[in-house]
Amino acid sequence: TGDAVSNLYASTREDARDHMRLRNICFQQATQAYLTGNKALAKELSRKGRNHARAMKAAHEEAAGTIFRERNANIQPQGTNNAGGDGGPRMFDLHGLHVAEAVAVLRRELPNCRAVGERVVHVLVGTGHHVKGSRTPARLPAAVAEFLHASRIRYWEPQAGMLEVDVASIVVS
Numbered sequence: 001t002g003d004a005v006s007n008l009y010a011s012t013r014e015d016a017r018d019h020m021r022l023r024n025i026c027f028q029q030a031t032q033a034y035l036t037g038n039k040a041l042a043k044e045l046s047r048k049g050r051n052h053a054r055a056m057k058a059a060h061e062e063a064a065g066t067i068f069r070e071r072n073a074n075i076q077p078q079g080t081n082n083a084g085g086d087g088g089p090r091m092f093d094l095h096g097l098h099v100a101e102a103v104a105v106l107r108r109e110l111p112n113c114r115a116v117g118e119r120v121v122h123v124l125v126g127t128g129h130h131v132k133g134s135r136t137p138a139r140l141p142a143a144v145a146e147f148l149h150a151s152r153i154r155y156w157e158p159q160a161g162m163l164e165v166d167v168a169s170i171v172v173s
Helices: 002-035 039-071 099-115 139-150
Strands: 090-093 120-124 155-159 162-166
Touching: 002 039, 039 099, 090 099, 099 120, 099 139, 139 162
Parallel strands: 090 120
Antiparallel strands: 120 162, 155 162
16 A cells, blocks of 8 residues: 555645745745846746745645545544444544644544544554655654644554544543
């Protein structure tokens, strides 16, 4: 499934990468124009760069939604597991999401799980086997654990790459 994740990730992030490249080119050219005294051109290129930055952010948000929906197409609808003991804990697969995107998903989904009476959910964060440049530790597992810790949500790691989250420990505000 690693190839499937890589292909899904690559195809959905392509627009964002294109806007990132164009943003960088615009900003580099804006710097050059400014340094050569062409402030009007620098201003225009900087505006174009900011537009590409906004488009890149929107493309990443769209990609994150697509990746999450694809990776979690088979999760049970809210309220069908755990509360009545049928089927085991709901599983959220965060593979392919950037750290901020994964945390946003948890901020959105965990309170919903608690609201429908679920007690525990499983969160797949992976172990970093597919991280480019294997000398770099995977950031997602650490970031998710830090979010849960900072939010005072109890969790444990029954196996590498999967966190079991005590949804009942979420404080409702």
